[in-house]
Amino acid sequence: YQPKSDTGELPPELGSLTHLTFFNMQMNNLTGTLPESLSSLSFMTNQLTGHLPKDAGRFLPNLQQLYMGENNFDGPLPASLSNATRLQRLTAERNKFSGPIPLELGSLSQLIYLSFWGNMLTNVPGNRELSILTSFTQCQMLEEVYLLDNLLNGILPASVGNLTTTLSKLVLSSSQIEGTIPLALANLTKLIDLGLSSNKIKGLIPPNIGQMHSLQ
Numbered sequence: 001y002q003p004k005s006d007t008g009e010l011p012p013e014l015g016s017l018t019h020l021t022f023f024n025m026q027m028n029n030l031t032g033t034l035p036e037s038l039s040s041l042s043f044m045t046n047q048l049t050g051h052l053p054k055d056a057g058r059f060l061p062n063l064q065q066l067y068m069g070e071n072n073f074d075g076p077l078p079a080s081l082s083n084a085t086r087l088q089r090l091t092a093e094r095n096k097f098s099g100p101i102p103l104e105l106g107s108l109s110q111l112i113y114l115s116f117w118g119n120m121l122t123n124v125p126g127n128r129e130l131s132i133l134t135s136f137t138q139c140q141m142l143e144e145v146y147l148l149d150n151l152l153n154g155i156l157p158a159s160v161g162n163l164t165t166t167l168s169k170l171v172l173s174s175s176q177i178e179g180t181i182p183l184a185l186a187n188l189t190k191l192i193d194l195g196l197s198s199n200k201i202k203g204l205i206p207p208n209i210g211q212m213h214s215l216q
Contacts, residue, residue, distance in 0.1 A: 051075035057083030106135030155179030
């Protein structure tokens with residue numbers, strides 16, 4: 001059975017549902033901009049457009065899962081998403097987001113899964129090292145990170161070795177990463193999937209990569 005997809009504009013009246021805790025509108029053909037007053041959402045695979053509100057996180061204090069993938073959102077990811085301190089899963093893949101990935105996301109202590117692949121996201125201006133990876137060392141429950149197909153344009157910091165040992169997937173392919181692979185990467189002993197393909201990485205493969213016995 002294939003459910004029929006809904007089409008049309010999102011009604012602004014949705015913002016008046018002040019007790020709404022979960023709203024799922026995945027895999028439709030909805031268009032329009034996101035009402036700023038909505039709180040808890042899963043709206044993957046639509047045609048939603050526009051910028052996320054700068055204060056989006058203020059409306060999401062109890063949110064645990066936010067799925068924004070496969071839309072036409074553009075502009076920056078708001079740093080205020082870090083105010084949603086209970087977030088465990090945050091996805092925004094295959095949009096048109098641009099600008100730096102907010103370092104404030106590193107304060108999401110319960111974050112388990114993050115997927116931002118397929119955007120135009122960048123490193124913090126003026127930083128050679130990928131600051132966001134250093135920021136994520138604070139996320140001690142993190143298991144999967146997908147940042148491939150972006151414009152990160154930086155080098156892997158030695159601090160990548162301080163990421164939590166719960167991390168099983170780190171995929172950074174096709175993101176204009178330069179420099180060498182730090183020796184400290186081998187500290188991630190639980191890593192199963194390491195994606196660094198189609199970058200500008202040079203130098204030797206660190207010999208201690210052999211210590212990463214979980215790699216598949």
